[in-house]
């Protein structure tokens with residue numbers, strides 16, 4: 663099997679604090695993987711290591727089959743990242759935002775025009791090319807940000823809370839796009855605090871206090887395995903179990 667992400671014995675310490683504590687998991691290619699956990703559990707720290715911008719304290723990390731440490735150019739060319747904050751230039755038009763990211767990745771003029779048309783169609787922004795990004799609604803901004811993050815045709819997309827603060831209709835539309843892209847061969851790692859979104863993932867994994875709880879499995883499998891009604895129930899159960907096993911104060915609240 664080919665994997666989008668392979669993490670083995672990964673740790674990150676900030677001083678004596680283990681933000682990520684010896685985690686291991688793998689995600690096959692072309693799947694939507696939901697990486698779930700409460701605030702401060704270690705998701706962003708793991709993501710920063712996957713993107714190659716933060717060095718692990720220990721462990722191995724492979725993206726699309728390549729060691730992140732020794733293949734920084736490969737990771738840059740094949741991984742896309744979109745954060746909750748969207749990274750858009752609010753005073754530039756839709757088209758100029760896409761142009762800006764195309765420039766960063768060195769797309770020539772003809773490749774840029776082709777890719778822009780594809781992404782405007784994917785993001786359902788055709789006809790809005792000249793609109794100023796800052797004037798778009800939350801859902802449109804979100805889809806433009808996804809387009810910008812995918813300008814270089816990444817095989818793996820990491821989306822860190824991409825739907826936070828976006829209305830339910832736009833969230834549903836966004837997930838429709840993600841599913842289509844996954845069906846066409848893009849792999850996704852998504853963090854979310856919305857449990858309905860967790861249930862839309864192909865696979866989910868939980869992190870708490872820097873540790874992975876349970877296995878990476880499909881939501882349906884997990885619900886059967888745990889005999890639970892919803893993912894939120896499983897999550898609360900996991901956290902209770904972990905808290906009983908180890909007394910770890912100072913964790914932020916879960917804000918699903």
Ligand SMILES: Nc1ncnc2c1ncn2[C@@H]1O[C@H](COP(=O)(O)OP(=O)(O)OP(=O)(O)O)[C@@H](O)[C@H]1O
Pocket residue numbers: 676681699700701702703704705706707708
């Ligand atoms: N550079 C840093 N120096 C010290 N501690 C850090 C640093 N970065 C993160 N941490 C700590 O590591 C822990 C994990 O943080 P991280 O941002 O990975 O959590 P998260 O799961 O992404 O949370 P959220 O959902 O709020 O984004 C937190 O306790 C955080 O305060």
